[in-house]
Amino acid sequence: MNSFACFLEILLEGEDIHKLLKAIREDIGIDVAWKDMRTGAVFCSGAPLFCERATTYPLKELMRLYAFQEVRLSCQLLGYLLLNTSPSSEKTKEENLVNSLAAIQLIYRQTILQEKMESEYRNNFVQDLLYNRIVHQEELINRARTFHWQLDGGVICLIIALSRKYIGKKDLATHDFWELSCVRIRAFFPQSIFSQEAHSIVFLLSYNPDANDLRHFHYRLREVLGALRKDIQDRYAVEIIAAVGDCRKSPLFAHKSYQEARQALMILESSPGKEKEKIVFWNQLGGLRLLATMANTDAATDFCRQTLAPIIQDHGKNGELLQTLLCIEENSGNLQKVAHILALHYNTVKYRAAKIWELLNIDPANSEERFNLSLALRIYRLQEHS
Secondary structure (H helix, E strand, O other), X not given: OOOXXXXXXXXXXXXXXXXXXXXHHHHHOOOEXXXXXXXXXXXXXXXXXXXXXXXXXXXXXXXXXXXXXXXXXXXXEEEEXXXXXXXXXXXXXXXXXXXXXXXXXXXXXXXXXXXXXXXXXHHHHHHHHXXXXXXXXXXXXXXXXXXXXXXXXXXXXXXXXXXXXXXXXXXXXXXXXXXXXXXXXXXXXXXXXXXXXXXXXXXXEEEOOOOOOHHHHHHXXXXXXXXXXXXXXXXXXXXXXXXXXXXXXXXXXXXXXXXXXXXXXXXHHHOHHHOOOOEEEHHHOOOHHHHHHHOOOHXXXXXXXXXXXXXXXXXXXXXXXXXXXXXXXXOOOOHHHHHHXXXXXXXHHHHHHHHHHHHHOOOOOOHHHHXXXXXXXXXXXXXXXX
């Protein structure tokens, strides 16, 4: 095993990956390249052809052509050390590269610790804005200065969330799609600040209403989010959804835009007509905004319970009649379509529908009674997703 001494001087001088790669190449006698998975950057030390391939070829192709070693720090994937030799070469076994891999880990350790401290401070700052714990302009300016955040206009809240059907999957902890989201959003909206939550990430996007047209801003944001959704789906086989609150004239009112974005997200997840959109803007939701605002009030809860009580009490939240009723509502009363979706015989659905109308004491031909039922079901869905 080679000595670690050849790396010490470089590590003590500072975080210079170029010098470190040169030392690794001299130590093991093989051209090397480093693929940083945190930033996507590639650094090389060696022959021009190898360096050109390392910077232009896809990672999968490079891993097929060359030997490589995966480098992690506390389970976090830092990147791949590529070596200009065949994958079967004896020289590239991990025991021959222990010092090289340790040197790469050390050069990243301090950076990661610093980033963690900054991340915690930033998250606290954004959370304080989202929950209206900052009320004085002076405090806002002093804390924002740390992040070089410009406070010359309004703010719009964006929430990017993991689709509910993927929450709870064990392998999600290994994915870094949240980091990809940050990189992509900040590339197009550099004056943004963010906070990561359990299954979502919240951005506060700076917006100057005097200098920008809101429709153009929304159009641009929709394009960026659409490309991000596709990229994450292709790379990680998971799906994200997004909701955008309305513009507020000052970051001191960011909590209002945040509440709107959360309610928009709730509508997106609970409304049958919205499931294909995946990206929703609060100011484009029409009357659904009013429904979302009042869905969790005592009056709405009482109305929902009184209207649906016979089915919920007698058959439970997962009862077949309730599920059938929800499907009937989602498909505008088309029983043939409901039978197809639920994989039931048409007569079975027809029987269930008659039972539902009997239990709820509703005449399906009465437009006012249909409206009340539809409203109660919408409130029920919103409350289930809140």
